[in-house]
């Protein structure tokens with residue numbers, strides 16, 4: 005077993021946030037590191053290296069009842085998807101030194117129960133790769149667009165949250181599929197990145213005036229596929245502009261996560277009836293069996309220069325709450341990771 009630090013730093017959920025998270029919602033704590041001499045068969049001790057800042061973690065901070073994952077208990081370390089190194093192992097096939105991804109929590113070290121899954125980082129990829137270019141969000145974009153959206157060459161594809169981790173990959177896969185792709189993002193800088201490096205056909209800043217008018221102008225024949233990461237007013241604007249037989253892919257609703265409780269729904273569903281429009285939610289995990297195929301295809305596209313990826317890696321254990329908060333202010337440029345150091 006490798007030499008471990010003396011203390012185990014933690015960020016605990018102190019209270020349930022009421023809007024975006026603030027530093028006061030969390031409490032810094034120090035405990036002793038888990039005892040490796042008492043590991044039972046199947047258990048592990050992991051050292052956390054990178055935490056993915058996933059918007060849906062804000063839903064896990066809500067009271068129990070409306071989240072796919074269990075609500076984080078007050079006083080518990082904040083659960084997060086992570087890349088880790090195995091530092092002690094009583095599990096066959098998972099040796100000390102192996103790099104894995106797992107659901108852990110905001111602390112240096114994590115004792116992992118025998119029935120808690122961990123996934124080895126695939127050969128040839130670094131822990132950063134598997135959390136960014138080939139991470140959960142890239143795979144989400146791949147499955148959401150291809151399996152749910154079923155893009156065809158010539159389709160007009162609109163992606164919200166387009167400059168983000170999931171959205172930027174969905175938009176670029178749309179280009180590979182021969183779609184005309186329009187990204188929606190906050191601010192001129194993100195829009196310029198989308199039409200520049202990502203090669204999108206157009207981008208619209210939802211924070212600038214008359215957003216819906218601009219969207220309508222860019223989609224004179226309507227939207228064939230709307231890949232939605234945001235919900236709220238942006239989803240509503242898309243509903244008003246869908247083409248006949250259009251498909252709406254419900255990937256996420258980040259605009260509503262900080263409101264608490266179930267997200268408000270869109271209105272004017274008659275638009276969907278008149279347009280024979282399909283609206284379908286999905287989870288990345290629905291396609292877990294196809295992860296290897298997705299990774300293989302993504303690697304090929306990245307190697308061919310068809311997908312560019314931006315990672316926004318912020319070091320500093322002490323800053324994890326502030327790093328996470330950036331998601332809801334549009335402060336991140338690409339996949340937002342908190343690096344443990």
Ligand SMILES: NC(=O)c1ccc[n+]([C@@H]2O[C@H](COP(=O)([O-])OP(=O)(O)OC[C@H]3O[C@@H](n4cnc5c(N)ncnc54)[C@H](OP(=O)(O)O)[C@@H]3O)[C@@H](O)[C@H]2O)c1
Nearest residue numbers: 144168169170189190233255256257258259286287288334
């Ligand atoms: N279904 C699934 O299995 C699955 C899996 C992973 C992620 N997701 C969902 O995918 C979405 C994107 O997640 P991500 O991890 O890739 O995050 P991300 O897009 O990298 O970062 C979040 C971005 O959302 C935008 N945003 C924040 N608040 C907003 C608001 N009120 N209105 C409009 N835009 C807002 C900001 O960009 P701007 O600067 O452009 O505003 C921010 O940078 C989330 O809704 C997430 O829950 C779903």
